[in-house]
């Protein structure tokens with residue numbers, strides 16, 4: 001099989017790495033790819049928004065199918081375009097991608113289909129939102145969310161009216177996230193334990209991925225602003241059997257049935273961001289793609305053939321695929337540039353990647369790097385994801401941090417507590 005991946009992050013590096021472990025895969029092409037994929041994939045520089053060029057490349061190279069990593073091309077309709085050109089593609093159409101690209105759509109959809117989520121109001125103008133925040137009836141903390149895509153940074157958990165008013169100003173007046181701030185949501189703040197539940201679906205069959213948990217805040221103990229994700233772990237006890245059944249019946253199946261009933265059937269990877277509250281499961285958000293860095297712990301735990309999984313999804317025969325997951329745990333620690341999620345410096349030389357990878361149970365996935373000859377330099381906010389797998393969570397954590405300790409670049413920051421929540425009893 002020959003496969004084309006769209007994207008350039010740690011998630012896409014992990015997909016390329018996993019595909020190359022399949023005996024059926026002869027070549028992986030990545031548009032545009034990144035500095036870490038050399039040897040795994042042929043990187044082709046092209047604009048990921050130029051769907052015509054991508055379709056031409058896919059046809060010329062006779063790829064078996066296209067995997068779309070990030071949300072932006074999905075929201076812009078890459079799947080509609082490629083499928084219309086007769087190219088098999090893994091991902092939802094533009095209409096189905098609204099579950100992620102519009103938080104207002106997602107909240108209204110959940111209300112229509114009785115899917116549990118926090119109470120909310122949506123606003124089209126800053127004045128009305130601010131008036132609501134100043135009302136004596138409004139209780140804090142609450143959560144302010146930009147409607148559109150904001151790379152995980154458009155959500156503010158506000159402890160006071162001052163913080164919430166500032167979030168509205170940044171989203172709607174300063175337009176920090178551009179058009180994503182045309183509308184916003186103000187929702188009730190939920191307390192509980194977060195979990196990501198990710199499934200593969202061809203629209204008929206649902207195949208759950210290994211459960212994973214993200215660490216979104218920049219600092220240890222979930223302090224500081226949210227990022228795209230500073231690390232993840234995957235282990236079998238994140239969602240127990242009963243909880244998993246509840247997520248399937250109250251969240252995942254209603255989404256699949258509801259989207260079909262509304263004329264936008266969902267096919268691809270569906271990611272439910274959940275809060276396990278005292279009152280039961282609540283949905284925080286949907287993503288319509290693999291998580292990043294969730295992918296960096298999920299695919300290393302997949303023992304069966306990923307290329308075959310993706311092919312059977314694209315061909316709507318996922319029911320025939322038998323997934324086998326490795327028991328135990330995986331941990332991914334993200335190494336980021338000083339300043340992230342705000343402005344950060346680039347161009348710092350990275351050392352120690354090869355030494356870190358001497359452990360056969362560790363892998364270093366590149367998120368924002370560039371390569372000059374043999375040297376690798378920082379080129380993004382999230383720079384590397386260091387993953388390790390082992391028989392249990394404590395051992396996987398130890399292994400991942402042992403690999404992290406081998407790597408260095410100027411201004412390198414990372415969380416010291418990735419996976420620690422999983423060791424606590426809750």
Ligand code: AMP
Pocket residue numbers: 118143145152155157187188189190191194216226273284285
């Ligand atoms: P989202 O992109 O909607 O998942 O939000 C990003 C992060 O903000 C989540 O992972 C949570 O940590 C936090 N968050 C979002 N919505 C809520 C909520 N209603 N209550 C508490 N925390 C939230």
Ligand code: GLY
Pocket residue numbers: 152214228229287290291292293294
């Ligand atoms: N790690 C969260 C996300 O991919 O949206």
